[in-house]
Amino acid sequence: MMKEHFKDLLEYNLHFNQLLIQNFMENNLVWSEKSKSLLNHILNAHQIWNARILNQRTFEVWQINFDESLLKINSDNFNNTLEILNQKELTEIISYKNSIGKEFNNTIQEVLFHFLNHSTYHRGQIALLMKQGGLEPINTDYIFYKRDL
Template sequence: MFLSHFKTMAAYNRWANGRLYDACAGLGDAERKRDRAAFFGSIHNTLNHILVGDRAWLGRIEGLADSGTPLDAVLFDVFDELRRARQAEDDRIDRVLATMSEDRLAGELAYSNLAGTPFRTPMRLVWTHMFNHETHHRGQVHGMLSQAGIAPPELDLIYYVRSL
């Protein structure tokens, strides 16, 4: 029941990321990296932050040691490399969900945040948070695209559902 929902969210997430990156590709590198007074400054930095967040949460779900990567890290300076890394992370989301069971989704995830503080969070809420986090920051990029004079793509879930 929940697993099917999260697989749908993963497919939507991939679709939305693809559309957003396609729109961002319409800007030159300087425009993508221009400070726009957003939380992470630029389109490029915000896209990097989304990737950092996904890597942290998926690592926790997979039981990996925390990398300690700061949330504002720029993992990829070159847009095409960042895009390929995003696509690879979307593949990773699919792989992790393919190994997930309903029983595991009904359980909790024990992890520590970057400060080392331990937490226990229901696994379903971890997945919900991860997808919500991406949506939140895609919305910021959406606004920055408008500021840059690029028509931002429709990214709402209902547009994905209608495209099926």
């Protein structure tokens, strides 16, 4: 049941990240550098958390990816998290080091909730920056996503 809930939230996350990436690609001359940085950060953080769980190489927290790679990174992040949901227990504890090398332990469930919440937070910041830049912000509220299904 909880895994299905996380799958639903991951689909929501994938959907609105895709819409933001498409908006960025169409309006990249209007998007601020801060918005571009935040968009990349959302994708990087998701990749980092997946990689920590799967013991893979991580991106840098604030790296700027090639614009053409953003949709693939978003899709790969989604697919890797689905793999985690299929192969691991949500209660499994992972040990990892943060970006400054300090070690922590958290359950996979806590990690999934964290990066989904983190993504929502930064999408809200991007919406504000889009509005300030004269663009129509994308309403990325979860309930609007569910209403449109």
